[in-house]
Amino acid sequence: MTRALILGGTTDASLLAAAVARAGIEAVYSYGGRTRVPADQPLPTRIGGFGGVNGLADYIRHEGITHVIDATHPFAAEMSRNAVAACAETGTPLIALERAPWTRTPGDNWIEVHDVNCAAAALPDPPAQVFLAIGRQHIAPFAGKPQHAYTLRFVDPPDAPLPFAADVVVSRGPFTLDGELKMMRARHIDWVVARNSGGDGARAKIDAARTLGLPVIIISRPSLPDRLRVESVAEIMQWLGHRTCLGA
Numbered sequence: 001m002t003r004a005l006i007l008g009g010t011t012d013a014s015l016l017a018a019a020v021a022r023a024g025i026e027a028v029y030s031y032g033g034r035t036r037v038p039a040d041q042p043l044p045t046r047i048g049g050f051g052g053v054n055g056l057a058d059y060i061r062h063e064g065i066t067h068v069i070d071a072t073h074p075f076a077a078e079m080s081r082n083a084v085a086a087c088a089e090t091g092t093p094l095i096a097l098e099r100a101p102w103t104r105t106p107g108d109n110w111i112e113v114h115d116v117n118c119a120a121a122a123l124p125d126p127p128a129q130v131f132l133a134i135g136r137q138h139i140a141p142f143a144g145k146p147q148h149a150y151t152l153r154f155v156d157p158p159d160a161p162l163p164f165a166a167d168v169v170v171s172r173g174p175f176t177l178d179g180e181l182k183m184m185r186a187r188h189i190d191w192v193v194a195r196n197s198g199g200d201g202a203r204a205k206i207d208a209a210r211t212l213g214l215p216v217i218i219i220s221r222p223s224l225p226d227r228l229r230v231e232s233v234a235e236i237m238q239w240l241g242h243r244t245c246l247g248a
């Protein structure tokens, strides 16, 4: 009897939850608790950390989890590493649903950097209008370059003082090309900083930057341990042993 744990928090994870619910497969959807009002899911949902590798292993045992699907964001590296370790410890089958990174296309003006500190260092010295599209958790390095006019985009309104002066746009996405073009033009954005999240839910800013001829400082993904990895919901459903003639 299948009882799956979906480590969620992305558009792809929501699409998977819908397919799993439609198929009548028993599953639990898990959020880390980063946002105030995460999107509802058509599955029983838990919110908050497990308590490290041991906490996740205990959860798997106590809840009788038979399959774990890591559908977290490519930058949720600690969760992904913990899932690999906990599934190895408990002998639980694990698969990752992970979209491919965005790749540079003609017209893209990308500066690829290793992490957020390198992203801050890559900004020019002369003051510029900078769109920091990397959320809330990892913006501190930009306090070292206060000469720029920053636009931040958060899922929830800030609940603490910012480490530097900035305008905050509150929006959870997914985002549209028209919306990104309108915002970037209205704010005379010169530079964009983004993670290479992949997927469609946040690529509009990348396409808008290309349209406007703007440079994008793009942060490469963290390295993750080897694990079985697919890019489609249909492949996850097949892995769960659910065969349909119409895709997922």
Ligand code: 3Y8
Pocket: 008, 009, 010, 011, 012, 014, 030, 031, 032, 033, 034, 035, 036, 037, 038, 039, 073, 133, 134, 135, 136, 137, 138, 153, 154, 155, 156, 172, 173, 174, 175, 194, 195, 197, 198, 199, 201, 202, 205
């Ligand atoms: C809580 C679930 C959907 C899902 C939407 C995707 C698309 C928009 C791209 C920009 C970049 C950013 C951020 C982003 C993307 C989707 C998807 C995706 C980037 C939600 C969600 C949760 C989170 C957590 C949040 C982080 C933040 C990162 C905003 C829900 C909406 C910037 C990542 O305030 C905080 O602490 C926010 C934290 C981790 C990164 C950061 O450091 O601030 N995501 N995002 C998940 C949980 O608790 O487990 O609230 O419903 C999910 C989505 N985020 O279709 O509705 O890729 O699937 N999320 C980045 O790329 O740098 C936005 O603004 O252009």
Ligand code: NAP
Pocket: 007, 008, 009, 010, 030, 031, 032, 033, 034, 047, 048, 049, 050, 051, 052, 053, 055, 056, 071, 072, 073, 075, 076, 077, 078, 079, 080, 082, 195
């Ligand atoms: P992270 O740094 O990899 O994880 C830190 C800790 O948060 C984990 O060790 C775990 O705590 C807890 N956690 C993370 N995701 C969880 C989940 N889905 N369910 C239960 N606990 C979770 O995580 P993050 O980068 O902050 O991402 C947090 C959530 O936001 C994830 O669901 C992710 O998919 C989503 N998200 C992240 C980004 C991003 O840019 N990082 C973008 C979009 C969406 P314990 O050790 O206590 O178990």
